[in-house]
Amino acid sequence: MDDSRVLITGLGLVCCLGQDVPTFWRRLVAGESGIGPITRFPTEGLRNPHGGEVRDWRAPSWLPQASSLERATQFALAAAEEAWRDAGLPTPGEGKEEPRWGAVLATNFGGGDSWELFFEGMEEDTPEEAEALLREFLFQAAAHQVAERFGLRGPLWSLSNSCSSGVSAIGLATDLLRRGEADLLLAGAYDSLSQSNLAGLNALRVITPEKVRPFDKNRSGTLFGEGAAVLVLEREDHALRRGARPYAEVLGSSMDNNAYHMTAPDPGGRGIIHALRLALRDAGLAPEGIDYINAHATGTQYHDKEEAGAILAVFGEHARRVPVSSIKAATAHPMAAAGAVEAIACVLALREGLLPPTLNYETPDPECPLDVVPNEARPWRGRTVLSISAGIGGNNGVVVLRREGL
Amino acid sequence: MRAGRVAIVGVGLVSPRGIGPLGRVVLGEEVPLAPQGYAVQGFEAERWLPSTKTYLDPASAYTLAAVRMALEEAGWEKGEAFSETGIVLGTGFGCLASWQRYWERVVHGGNRAAHSLLFSHAYANTPTSLAAIEFGLGGYHSTVTAGRLSSLQALAQAGLALEEGHARRMVAVGVEALAEPWLWGLRRYWQRCRPAEGAAAFALEQVPEGSPCWARLEGWAFAFGPKALERAVKGVLERAGCSMEQVDGLLTRRCGLGEWDEAEEALERRWPTKALRYAPALEGGEAFGAGDALHLAYLLARAEPGQRWLLTSWDDMVGAGALLLRCEGKRPP
Numbered sequence: 001m002d003d004s005r006v007l008i009t010g011l012g013l014v015c016c017l018g019q020d021v022p023t024f025w026r027r028l029v030a031g032e033s034g035i036g037p038i039t040r041f042p043t044e045g046l047r048n049p050h051g052g053e054v055r056d057w058r059a060p061s062w063l064p065q066a067s068s069l070e071r072a073t074q075f076a077l078a079a080a081e082e083a084w085r086d087a088g089l090p091t092p093g094e095g096k097e098e099p100r101w102g103a104v105l106a107t108n109f110g111g112g113d114s115w116e117l118f119f120e121g122m123e124e125d126t127p128e129e130a131e132a133l134l135r136e137f138l139f140q141a142a143a144h145q146v147a148e149r150f151g152l153r154g155p156l157w158s159l160s161n162s163c164s165s166g167v168s169a170i171g172l173a174t175d176l177l178r179r180g181e182a183d184l185l186l187a188g189a190y191d192s193l194s195q196s197n198l199a200g201l202n203a204l205r206v207i208t209p210e211k212v213r214p215f216d217k218n219r220s221g222t223l224f225g226e227g228a229a230v231l232v233l234e235r236e237d238h239a240l241r242r243g244a245r246p247y248a249e250v251l252g253s254s255m256d257n258n259a260y261h262m263t264a265p266d267p268g269g270r271g272i273i274h275a276l277r278l279a280l281r282d283a284g285l286a287p288e289g290i291d292y293i294n295a296h297a298t299g300t301q302y303h304d305k306e307e308a309g310a311i312l313a314v315f316g317e318h319a320r321r322v323p324v325s326s327i328k329a330a331t332a333h334p335m336a337a338a339g340a341v342e343a344i345a346c347v348l349a350l351r352e353g354l355l356p357p358t359l360n361y362e363t364p365d366p367e368c369p370l371d372v373v374p375n376e377a378r379p380w381r382g383r384t385v386l387s388i389s390a391g392i393g394g395n396n397g398v399v400v401l402r403r404e405g406l
Numbered sequence: 407m408r409a410g411r412v413a414i415v416g417v418g419l420v421s422p423r424g425i426g427p428l429g430r431v432v433l434g435e436e437v438p439l440a441p442q443g444y445a446v447q448g449f450e451a452e453r454w455l456p457s458t459k460t461y462l463d464p465a466s467a468y469t470l471a472a473v474r475m476a477l478e479e480a481g482w483e484k485g486e487a488f489s490e491t492g493i494v495l496g497t498g499f500g501c502l503a504s505w506q507r508y509w510e511r512v513v514h515g516g517n518r519a520a521h522s523l524l525f526s527h528a529y530a531n532t533p534t535s536l537a538a539i540e541f542g543l544g545g546y547h548s549t550v551t552a553g554r555l556s557s558l559q560a561l562a563q564a565g566l567a568l569e570e571g572h573a574r575r576m577v578a579v580g581v582e583a584l585a586e587p588w589l590w591g592l593r594r595y596w597q598r599c600r601p602a603e604g605a606a607a608f609a610l611e612q613v614p615e616g617s618p619c620w621a622r623l624e625g626w627a628f629a630f631g632p633k634a635l636e637r638a639v640k641g642v643l644e645r646a647g648c649s650m651e652q653v654d655g656l657l658t659r660r661c662g663l664g665e666w667d668e669a670e671e672a673l674e675r676r677w678p679t680k681a682l683r684y685a686p687a688l689e690g691g692e693a694f695g696a697g698d699a700l701h702l703a704y705l706l707a708r709a710e711p712g713q714r715w716l717l718t719s720w721d722d723m724v725g726a727g728a729l730l731l732r733c734e735g736k737r738p739p
Contacts, residue, residue, distance in 0.1 A: 200525030393535030
């Protein structure tokens with residue numbers, strides 16, 4: 001059962017740019033942005049009242065209990081449902097149980113709305129009310145709901161690796177499948193915007209007062225968003241047996257830490273360099289084997305520069321030829337979900353032969369001398385892509401994907 | 407499964423029963439019960455931390471101390487930052503006390519009152535990152551937040567990282583710190599099993615047969631849903647190629663939730679009667695995400711060399727887990 005190839009056979013997401021994969025991709029390659037005013041909680045005192053809020057969100061009709069569920073969990077369930085259907089898996093909710101199917105989901109903040117309600121009721125709520133809210137807040141809440149919804153009876157994991165969470169979930173799921181610990185895993189990440197997380201992120205002084213401009217010389221910070229993205233990953237033998245249509249193979253991954261500082265930049269991008277090398281090693285590729293890089297690039301001065309430096313250090317001359325983009329100006333930074341949303345963008349780039357643009361890229365930065373794909377999608381023919389994520393606490397994650405078929 | 411390659415070569419413990427590297431600590435049998443539960447007592451952070459820290463959540467302080475002890479016991483020098491030494495930490499609530507403090511300020515003072523240091527020290531992954539920073543653990547890195555199953559999954563993920571070649575050495579940690587929100591939110595359980603806190607850290611590496619170590623991990627399995635415990639146990643035995651008769655002892659979670667305690671009791675009834683039984687939560691309380699790590703450390707301190715133990719655990723939202731290990735009884739000087 002060891003060392004199977006791991007294939008991606010289904011995609012699902014919710015973010016400010018679209019509440020399903022086709023809408024997300026259409027708007028992404030059209031150069032649109034989903035960023036707008038935040039409406040769900042008070043924004044007074046924030047550096048910028050805009051963000052990547054999922055607007056007009058309604059609990060999906062197939063989830064009868066959704067209206068009482070935490071918003072973050074609803075996102076995760078909706079993304080999982082789309083991925084499930086996209087993979088051509090049996091209709092969920094019919095009581096079928098799969099002992100070798102499971103999930104690896106990740107989140108930074110769990111249920112932010114539920115935390116706020118829980119805190120508000122800490123003097124008065126009955127034990128039952130308090131416990132119900134605490135359970136909605138807990139990090140493993142969405143994994144639990146997803147497992148119940150889809151009859152998953154295999155391993156269930158919940159991670160919290162800050163903004164590299166999405167890539168971490170894909171990486172761990174890949175290892176579990178390679179090792180034969182499951183046949184099929186839903187892998188992804190989610191977070192919702194709430195006052196309890198955005199106030200703190202604002203205090204870190206990484207929010208821009210204007211637009212998000214990844215890799216642009218005049219970039220001044222990022223904007224945060226919300227959403228979920230889930231991929232169906234399968235062992236190759238399992239996918240073939242059920243006649244699945246694979247999009248791509250997960251060739252390799254890595255997750256590491258800068259081991260430098262909780263919030264300060266890592267001089268020289270050493271942590272990202274290390275993560276890139278580990279992922280290439282895991283994928284069995286030389287740097288020249290990568291045809292496109294989806295960067296984490298949030299639009300902060302220091303991070304984008306360090307990430308560009310890391311790409312240059314690892315890819316050498318190839319770094320000047322390989323196209324790079326960041327989609328944060330379109331999706332905002334959807335926190336834990338970022339890496340999974342971007343992995344889906346990479347899969348679609350492989351399938352459609354089109355690279356998503358880096359919006360608001362107007363003035364090249366000599367300190368980021370990369371082939372940035374600016375403002376408009378670029379037709380492209382490549383086979384192997386790499387996506388980078390990074391997060392608070394010095395977490396980094398990298399995933400390498402290869403197109404299936406020709 | 408390449409059974410038995412991953413070995414525990416150092417253990418650090420911060421617990422209500424004792425604090426220190428496992429080879430040196432004397433574990434108390436009578437665990438003192440504080441008003442809020444089984445609390446860590448007599449812990450002096452500055453004794454274990456090389457520099458003064460501000461805004462350190464108790465979960466982070468316990469983690470840093472336990473990791474330092476485990477590294478010292480393993481004889482590992484402070485790692486070069488980008489060596490292939492990593493860490494996986496499991497916690498159910500992370501730094502919830504700091505999160506509460508941070509959020510209280512925002513509730514009372516608005517968005518502008520958010521405190522950046524409190525916020526950055528309140529993430530679930532903060533203890534993991536601080537340990538990486540403090541000890542130069544720049545390799546494989548992850549935080550598992552799977553409720554009561556967190557530290558068992560952290561051990562498994564660290565083992566997986568070694569076996570998949572992502573790291574050369576790993577530290578696996580389980581940590582939980584008593585904090586008002588979870589004590590209050592889960593208060594209806596504490597009549598049956600008192601809450602507890604602490605951290606246990608394990609230095610793991612693949613070492614040849616015969617090398618001294620506390621124990622070797624022989625396998626793990628996880629399952630969700632009906633009969634999850636039964637399936638996890640069956641899974642781990644199958645993967646390790648081991649029968650029930652070859653298991654010398656059962657370490658069960660037994661933390662006061664009827665349905666799950668009954669499943670563990672049923673498992674014990676089915677098991678050969680000669681097998682030893684150990685359920686530390688019955689005397690030492692329920693340390694949620696740190697429970698399995700603490701129980702494993704207690705077991706290693708008392709198990710005889712050559713004994714094979716099966717550790718079972720569960721979380722009502724995540725399912726069940728089982729870990730099989732062979733104790734080697736290393737007693738470092």
